[in-house]
Amino acid sequence: xxxxxxxxxxxxxxxxxxxxxxxxxxxxxxxxxxxxxxxxxxxxxxxxxxxxxxxxxxxxxxxxxxxxxxxxxxxxxxxxxxxxxxxxxxxxxxxxxxxxxxxxxxxxxxxxxxxxxxxxxxxxxxxxxxxxxxxxxxxxxxxxxxxxxxxxxxxxxxxxxxxxxxxxxxxxxxxxxxxxxxxxxxxxxxxxxxxxxxxxxxxxxxxxxxxxxxxxxxxxxxxxxxxxxxxxxxxxxxxxxxxxxxxxxxxxxxxxxxxxxxxxxxxxxxxxxxxxxxxxxxxxxxxxxxxxxxxxxxxxxxxxxxxxxxxxxxxxxxxxxxxxxxxxxxxxxxxxxxxxxxxxxxxxxxxxxxxxxxxxxxxxxxxxxxxx
Amino acid sequence: xxxxxxxxxxxxxxxxxxxxxxxxxxxxxxxxxxxxxxxxxxxxxxxxxxxxxxxxxxxxxxxxxxxxxxxxxxxxxxxxxxxxxxxxxxxxxxxxxxxxxxxxxxxxxxxxxxxxxxxxxxxxxxxxxxxxxxxxxxxxxxxxxxxxxxxxxxxxxxxxxxxxxxxxxxxxxxxxxxxxxxxxxxxxxxxxxxxxxxxxxxxxxxxxxxxxxxxxxxxxxxxxxxxxxxxxxxxxxxxxxxxxxxxxxxxxxxxxxxxxxxxxxxxxxxxxxxxxxxxxxxxxxxxxxxxxxxxxxxxxxxxxxxxxxxxxxxxxxxxxxxxxxxxxxxxxxxxxxxxxxxxxxxxxxxxxxxxxxxxxxxxxxxxxxxxx
Numbered sequence: 232x233x234x235x236x237x238x239x240x241x242x243x244x245x246x247x248x249x250x251x252x253x254x255x256x257x258x259x260x261x262x263x264x265x266x267x268x269x270x271x272x273x274x275x276x277x278x279x280x281x282x283x284x285x286x287x288x289x290x291x292x293x294x295x296x297x298x299x300x301x302x303x304x305x306x307x308x309x310x311x312x313x314x315x316x317x318x319x320x321x322x323x324x325x326x327x328x329x330x331x332x333x334x335x336x337x338x339x340x341x342x343x344x345x346x347x348x349x350x351x352x353x354x355x356x357x358x359x360x361x362x363x364x365x366x367x368x369x370x371x372x373x374x375x376x377x378x379x380x381x382x383x384x385x386x387x388x389x390x391x392x393x394x395x396x397x398x399x400x401x402x403x404x405x406x407x408x409x410x411x412x413x414x415x416x417x418x419x420x421x422x423x424x425x426x427x428x429x430x431x432x433x434x435x436x437x438x439x440x441x442x443x444x445x446x447x448x449x450x451x452x453x454x455x456x457x458x459x460x461x462x463x464x465x466x467x468x469x470x471x472x473x474x475x476x477x478x479x480x481x482x483x484x485x486x487x488x489x490x491x492x493x494x495x496x497x498x499x500x501x502x503x504x505x506x507x508x509x510x511x512x513x514x515x516x517x518x519x520x521x522x523x524x525x526x527x528x529x530x531x532x533x534x535x536x537x538x539x540x541x542x543x544x545x546x547x548x549x550x551x552x553x554x555x556x557x558x559x560x561x562x563x564x565x566x567x568x569x570x571x572x573x574x575x576x577x578x579x580x581x582x583x584x585x586x587x588x589x590x591x592x593x594x595x596x597x598x599x600x601x602x603x
Numbered sequence: 604x605x606x607x608x609x610x611x612x613x614x615x616x617x618x619x620x621x622x623x624x625x626x627x628x629x630x631x632x633x634x635x636x637x638x639x640x641x642x643x644x645x646x647x648x649x650x651x652x653x654x655x656x657x658x659x660x661x662x663x664x665x666x667x668x669x670x671x672x673x674x675x676x677x678x679x680x681x682x683x684x685x686x687x688x689x690x691x692x693x694x695x696x697x698x699x700x701x702x703x704x705x706x707x708x709x710x711x712x713x714x715x716x717x718x719x720x721x722x723x724x725x726x727x728x729x730x731x732x733x734x735x736x737x738x739x740x741x742x743x744x745x746x747x748x749x750x751x752x753x754x755x756x757x758x759x760x761x762x763x764x765x766x767x768x769x770x771x772x773x774x775x776x777x778x779x780x781x782x783x784x785x786x787x788x789x790x791x792x793x794x795x796x797x798x799x800x801x802x803x804x805x806x807x808x809x810x811x812x813x814x815x816x817x818x819x820x821x822x823x824x825x826x827x828x829x830x831x832x833x834x835x836x837x838x839x840x841x842x843x844x845x846x847x848x849x850x851x852x853x854x855x856x857x858x859x860x861x862x863x864x865x866x867x868x869x870x871x872x873x874x875x876x877x878x879x880x881x882x883x884x885x886x887x888x889x890x891x892x893x894x895x896x897x898x899x900x901x902x903x904x905x906x907x908x909x910x911x912x913x914x915x916x917x918x919x920x921x922x923x924x925x926x927x928x929x930x931x932x933x934x935x936x937x938x939x940x941x942x943x944x945x946x947x948x949x950x951x952x953x954x955x956x957x958x959x960x961x962x963x964x965x966x967x968x969x970x971x972x973x974x975x
Binding site: 272275276277278279281296297298299301302317339340341342343344345347348365367414417418421430441443444446531532541542543551571 | 818943
């Protein structure tokens with residue numbers, strides 16, 4: 232991203248300060264941090280942060296520890312980088328006093344219960360009257376609507392994944408293991424310049440395909456059975472996510488039928504991924520196809536989710552909690568049917584909602600026409 | 604691990620129920636979940652759990668969603684697997700009512716503020732009088748003292764890493780990039796049957812070595828400069844962690860001196876990694892060597908940390924918050940000196956505390972004798 236993009240985002244975020252009690256926003260979630268500042272570091276684990284942002288009407292701080300100071304200064308030149316010595320909770324009261332904070336907004340979906348309590352205790356110890364107010368999805372909501380440059384970045388990520396698949400698919404043959412294929416994908420992602428995988432590849436053959444989140448095993452793939460490949464890379468920070476179900480030979484009538492139903496469900500779902508429509512609509516349309524075909528109980532998950540700096544983000548395309556879909560959102564549409572002990576079929580596209588309708592970002596066309 | 608190991612751990616955890624207000628423990632942290640049940644799934648992200656345990660005096664439930672039911676049943680046969688349909692928070696009140704819970708202990712370092720609030724709200728809605736009580740490090744503390752089979756697992760992990768290093772080091776030569784070397788390590792980890800890396804490899808050459816958490820770049824390694832390799836694999840769930848600083852030619856007097864100081868600091872630190880000693884002691888011993896040599900300001904991080912199912916766990920060997928070191932703990936000892944713009948030296952061993960003293964688990968011996 233160019234620097235002005237970051238500056239614009241901070242400006243937009245500041246405009247939101249007027250509508251909430253907080254005068255200072257404390258941003259810890261790595262994707263939100265990166266979105267606003269350009270600071271790329273990830274966190275080692277939930278209780279080991281590589282830094283956080285403090286944003287007020289006029290100040291923009293990036294508070295980190297000595298391990299990250301140099302990177303932070305280089306990657307986030309619009310932010311004043313402060314290095315704390317004794318842990319963030321210990322240092323925050325003094326920093327907030329300097330900022331003149333009266334009400335600190337914290338990310339309620341990311342801050343742990345103990346971090347909240349520690350901070351509260353430390354503020355009390357320093358006799359600080361600062362209030363702590365939860366903020367929910369302020370930056371996350373901004374991230375749901377992608378900028379032009381972000382859509383390009385996601386498309387580039389999907390293009391790389393398409394290239395990788397077109398290299399891998401011709402090499403699939405009976406006897407290769409799921410793990411081998413997953414590793415081949417990882418190697419090609421590396422060669423293609425990806426930051427890494429967006430998530431651990433799913434290569435699930437035969438009965439393993441009945442587990443929607445299967446981990447690749449030493450099972451050898453065979454002819455005629457469905458092989459689910461749910462894969463994505465991360466390129467310049469942006470993720471992609473796509474699923475194809477492949478067969479090494481023409482499957483029997485049952486999986487031909489299931490494949491047709493899932494494909495039909497995907498098409499009906501895609502048609503409803505429109506600006507102004509409720510996020511539950513595409514799920515209902517797709518789910519109805521599967522239900523009406525008698526496979527309702529074999530489709531247990533939601534239809535899709537947003538994709539961007541994170542593989543899973545808003546909006547969710549699920550049967551519940553409707554929100555309005557908007558132009559610039561990037562979502563997956565991924566219905567599936569999973570028959571325990573037998574196998575599954577899932578077909579996933581990644582689309583951006585444009586004025587005219589959904590535009591598919593995954594150019595791969597490895598679909599079958601199983602019309603009987 | 605054999606099944607009885609899991610059963611013993613649950614029994615030990617149950618013994619702790621007597622000393623706390625909670626009658627039901629809610630275990631969400633993936634490593635704790637695996638430690639108690641054998642359920643191996645990871646979480647996609649902090650707000651996307653693959654399941655949690657509910658343990659009472661007589662019940663042991665694993666609550667998950669349909670994506671993970673089959674794996675959960677296979678991997679955690681001692682637990683009753685329950686599949687929720689509408690999200691954990693929504694389902695918990697009914698499950699807790701069935702268990703007869705009066706006080707639910709939740710992991711305060713893992714449960715987010717919003718998850719806590721949601722659960723509280725849902726309990727209220729169902730007119731449930733169940734209290735929520737934070738638990739801190741109950742299972743994490745158990746994990747700090749490794750069982751014999753766990754030490755073997757960590758040692759096997761360290762052995763694989765040693766093998767990988769002994770394959771990589773002879774191939775280091777000027778002109779290869781940090782990224783290439785990091786990828787070579789990842790490939791060998793895969794070939795060696797690792798679950799994956801324990802953490803993203805650090806290969807930091809020349810000035811990049813001054814960043815303790817450097818990310819591999821396209822920089823080509825050169826003769827005479829220090830190259831920090833901080834690497835670890837995960838094997839059967841268990842991590843290892845080791846650091847060597849390598850040179851392609853004999854370095855100049857400055858880095859020879861720094862290397863000697865760091866090595867000396869490591870030795871002094873290792874001597875104090877003893878059962879019964881305070882966790883701050885090894886840090887002080889190592890840090891004093893570096894301070895006395897005039898490099899105190901260039902050693903900003905703690906001396907070490909526990910390693911097991913997680914790469915970073917308790918106990919911490921830091922200058923603060925002393926705890927007593929005990930037999931069976933597995934910790935790193937990793938002093939370093941980092942000169943901004945020039946480079947760094949870090950030397951890290953992984954040791955288990957035995958009755959007789961520390962036993963080094965990393966058999967690699969790529970050290971230099973830079974005695975002048």
